[in-house]
Amino acid sequence: MTDPRPLGGPAAIWGFLRSLLIYFGRPxxxxxxxxxxxxxxxxxxxxxxxxxxxxxxSRSLRDLGARVVAVEPQPRFADWLEWLFRAQPEVTVERCALSASQGRARLSVSRLHPTLATLDSTWQHQVAAARGFSHVRWESExxxxxxxxxSLIARHGRPAFCKIDVEGHEAEVLSGLSTPIPALSFEYTPAVPAAAEGCVARLEGLGRYRYAVSIGETLNLGAxxxxAGLRSWLAARRPTERSGDIYAVQERS
Known part of the structure; x- marks a missing residue:
């Protein structure tokens, strides 16, 4: 299957295929x-x-029997998602980004590394010299x-779980949430600790959570x-360490 939209030249075509290989090609x-x-x-x-x-x-979550709202702002990848899930009515594709308020914004895109598209120009500059990012160029918008x-909850309902991976904009996404979600994950980047700390502050403002970390792409959770324990763990990270995901589960009263 080829993406039905123009891909913007050889670099963008390779970036698209590279993403497919990375995320679907690992046994x-x-x-x-x-x-x-x-x-x-x-x-x-x-x-x-x-x-x-x-x-x-989204596919893994669907395979568990979940109803999935897949949010993707990059047009070529949103097209791909609509094709991939064309026969899966339990998956809805939302062609947008998320932030603290509704409107329109400029998304910075790396043609060779489209997985690193971001709304956050500050994060983009802060990670430029970090491990895994020094070769990345955001040359398109x-x-x-x-x-x-x-607004997503108003349209679809409150999710049982929400995965947030938006390259440094996670805290802004959570700023657009006014009620707690039972469980969620958000990406952290050791070179930009303030982004993850902002997520923790927002979640703790909505309720009390416990947290576990999955380092890199291990897909395994730590303790x-x-x-307070998570903040201490984040503070001890070196900027050169790998990024990962933090999982949060709301504590019951």
Missing amino acids: GRAAAERRLYRQFVAAGDLVFDIGAHVGNR VEVPVETLD WLDA
Whole structure:
């Protein structure tokens, strides 16, 4: 299957194919994703995949029986998602970015590394010299519609789980949320600790959560921590360490 939209030249074509290879070409990855998400998602649950990209995690969540809202602002990848899930009515594709308020914004895109598209210019500059980012160039921009988590919830309902991977803009996404979500994940980058700390502050303003970290692409969780423990763990990270994802589960009263 080729993407039905123009891809913007050889670099963009290679970037698109590279993303497919990275996220769909690794044996055992889908099974590992399902094992991870089974801890948070049950059949029939509604889940949000914010920053769905090529849809590998949306597919794993769907395979667990969840109803998935896949949010992707890059037009060529949103087209791909609509094709990939064309026969799956339980997956809805939202062609937008998320932030603290609704409107429109400029999305910075790397043609060779489109997985690193971001709305956050500050994050973009801060990670430029970090491990895994020094070779990345954001040479393109596209204007995209912007929604909030609250507006998404108003349209689809409150999710049982929400994955947020938006390259440094995670705290802004959570700023557009006014009610707690039972479980979620957000990306962290050691070179920009303030972004993850902003996520923790927002979540703790909505409720009390416990947290576990998955380093890199291991898809394995470390020990569960309270907010203070997670902040200490984040503060001890060196800027050259790998990025990963933080999983948060709301504590019951």
